[in-house]
Every structure is written in structure tokens, then in C-alpha cells.
Amino acid sequence: MEIVAKQRVFEGELVRIEHASKTNNCNMTASVFLPPLAVSHVSSHPVPVLYWLSGLTCNDQNFAQKAGAFRAAADLNVAIVMPDTSPRGYGVADDPDGSYDFGLGAGFYVNATSPTYALNYQMYDYVVSELPALIESNFPVNQRRAICGHSMGGHGALVIGLRNQEKYCSISAFSPICNPTECSWGQKAFTGYLGNNQQAWLEYDATALLKRGGSTLPIRIDQGSEDEFLSNQLHPEAFLKVAQDKDVKIDYGLHTGYDHSYYFISTFIDKHLAFHAEHLFNC
Numbered sequence: 001m002e003i004v005a006k007q008r009v010f011e012g013e014l015v016r017i018e019h020a021s022k023t024n025n026c027n028m029t030a031s032v033f034l035p036p037l038a039v040s041h042v043s044s045h046p047v048p049v050l051y052w053l054s055g056l057t058c059n060d061q062n063f064a065q066k067a068g069a070f071r072a073a074a075d076l077n078v079a080i081v082m083p084d085t086s087p088r089g090y091g092v093a094d095d096p097d098g099s100y101d102f103g104l105g106a107g108f109y110v111n112a113t114s115p116t117y118a119l120n121y122q123m124y125d126y127v128v129s130e131l132p133a134l135i136e137s138n139f140p141v142n143q144r145r146a147i148c149g150h151s152m153g154g155h156g157a158l159v160i161g162l163r164n165q166e167k168y169c170s171i172s173a174f175s176p177i178c179n180p181t182e183c184s185w186g187q188k189a190f191t192g193y194l195g196n197n198q199q200a201w202l203e204y205d206a207t208a209l210l211k212r213g214g215s216t217l218p219i220r221i222d223q224g225s226e227d228e229f230l231s232n233q234l235h236p237e238a239f240l241k242v243a244q245d246k247d248v249k250i251d252y253g254l255h256t257g258y259d260h261s262y263y264f265i266s267t268f269i270d271k272h273l274a275f276h277a278e279h280l281f282n283c
């Protein structure tokens with residue numbers, strides 16, 4: 001692992017790392033925010049970690065630059081790990097059409113099985129296993145983890161949290177793709193990464209996973225009413241209906257006037273951080 005940049009922010013540090021990923025068979029970049037308690041110039045102390053998964057077209061820097069999360073994370077003594085949204089670099093396959101919703105910047109947090117993508121697009125295993133192991137052996141963090149994300153990353157957070165409930169203390173999402181097997185973003189990604197076997201798709205569909213296994217973890221979802229993708233891609237109503245049927249409580253907020261952008265995320269990120277801190281320190 002190599003540290004490629006380090007900056008002080010809110011008495012903590014934003015560290016950008018690069019490492020050779022065995023899971024994705026390429027170099028991966030990630031950003032890590034360490035709160036003051038974890039930074040050695042104060043007095044290094046292990047802190048819990050929130051994993052943030054970004055959406056389509058993002059890399060590890062969008063959240064760091066636009067969400068305005070670090071003041072609250074510093075106050076709450078929570079680290080934030082921000083992985084990239086796909087493998088990248090020489091030889092990594094991209095969408096042949098170069099579209100924004102598949103390939104580079106759009107790994108959808110699945111383990112690809114189709115021949116073109118399987119070598120590098122193993123983002124599910126990367127986020128669930130390789131990245132936490134790397135972070136936990138290189139930074140002053142403990143094994144209390146939470147997971148959060150936006151849009152495609154909200155889908156990733158719900159799927160990864162629901163499938164690995166023993167590994168996380170809480171799950172939250174902004175504007176998540178809740179039922180990807182039923183929307184065009186998800187169908188395109190799953191066809192490309194997983195092939196036509198729709199049984200395999202269900203392992204990456206939060207609504208199907210909740211229906212099958214329920215949740216013992218606290219879940220918070222926030223959604224903007226003016227989100228341009230709400231009616232055709234996100235389908236929170238499908239997820240909320242299953243939650244109701246299964247008696248799983250979702251802390252859901254529909255916020256009038258907000259769109260899909262980081263302005264929405266920056267408005268509510270402090271609430272998500274407080275939600276996760278409460279569970280991280282009591283789990």
C-alpha cells in the first residue's frame with residue numbers, strides 16, 4: 001500500500017492510498033478520512049469506520065470534495081473509507097460504447113462472472129473483504145464497521161449490509177437503486193457483469209435480499225422528491241413495501257424539493273453520520 005496524498009482537515013487527515021488489489025487484479029485507489037483521535041499527532045486511538053460507496057461516474061474523491069462530511073466525522077470520531085466505484089487502469093475492460101452507466105466508474109459492487117469483466121470487476125469481494133482487511137491492518141481503526149452510499153453506491157451499501165449483517169453495525173443510503181433487477185441501470189449492469197441468469201441477479205438486489213432474509217441491522221434511507229431518477233431507476237417503494245411486509249423498520253425520509261446531487265447529500269450527511277455513530281459505538 002502506498003500513500004499518494006495526505007492533507008489535514010478538521011484536525012484529522014484525508015489520506016489517499018493506492019494498492020495492488022488481488023481481488024480486482026489491478027491497482028486500486030481509495031481515500032480515507034481519519035478523525036483527530038486516530039491521527040498520531042494528537043494521540044492515535046482506534047476508531048470505528050464508515051464505508052462510503054459512491055454512485056455512477058464517481059471515483060474516491062467526489063464524496064471527499066462535495067459531501068462536507070468531515071467536520072461531523074471529526075466531531076464523532078468516525079473514520080470514513082471511500083473506495084473507487086470500479087477497477088481502472090491499463091487493460092481493464094470498459095463498456096465498448098464508453099457509456100457512463102457501465103464499466104469504468106460503474107462497477108455496481110458485484111462480482112462479475114461474464115468472461116470480459118470477471119478478471120477485474122470483483123467490487124463486491126473488494127468492498128466486503130479485501131479493503132477492510134487492508135484498512136484494518138494499516139490504520140488505527142477497530143472492527144466496528146458501518147456502510148453507506150449514494151445511488152449505485154446506495155444499492156451497494158444495502159446489498160453488502162444485508163448480505164453481511166454480522167460485519168456491520170448499521171446501513172444507510174441516499175437515493176439508492178433499491179430494486180436493480182427492475183430498472184434499466186440495473187438490468188444493463190447485471191446483464192453485462194453477470195450474464196442472462198436472472199437468479200444470479202437476485203443476489204445483488206436489495207429488495208429481493210430483504211424479502212428473503214430480512215434485516216436485524218438498523219437501516220436509514222433518504223430520498224429527494226425532485227430526484228430525476230426517482231420514478232424510473234430507484235424504486236424505494238418496492239423496498240419499503242417488502243420492509244413493511246417483513247416488519248423491518250426503515251428510517252425513511254422523503255425530502256421535498258431535493259434532487260439526486262451532492263447538494264442533497266451534503267444537506268443530510270450529518271444526520272447519517274450521527275445515525276451511524278450511535279450504532280457504531282453501541283454494537
Ligand SMILES: N[C@@H](CCC(=O)N[C@@H](CS)C(=O)NCC(=O)O)C(=O)O
Nearest residue numbers: 055056057058062100151152260262
Ligand atoms: N446523468 C448523469 C448521471 C450520473 C450521476 O448522476 N451520477 C451521480 C451518482 S448516480 C454522481 O454522484 N455524480 C458525480 C457528482 O455529482 O460528483 C451523468 O450522465 O453523468
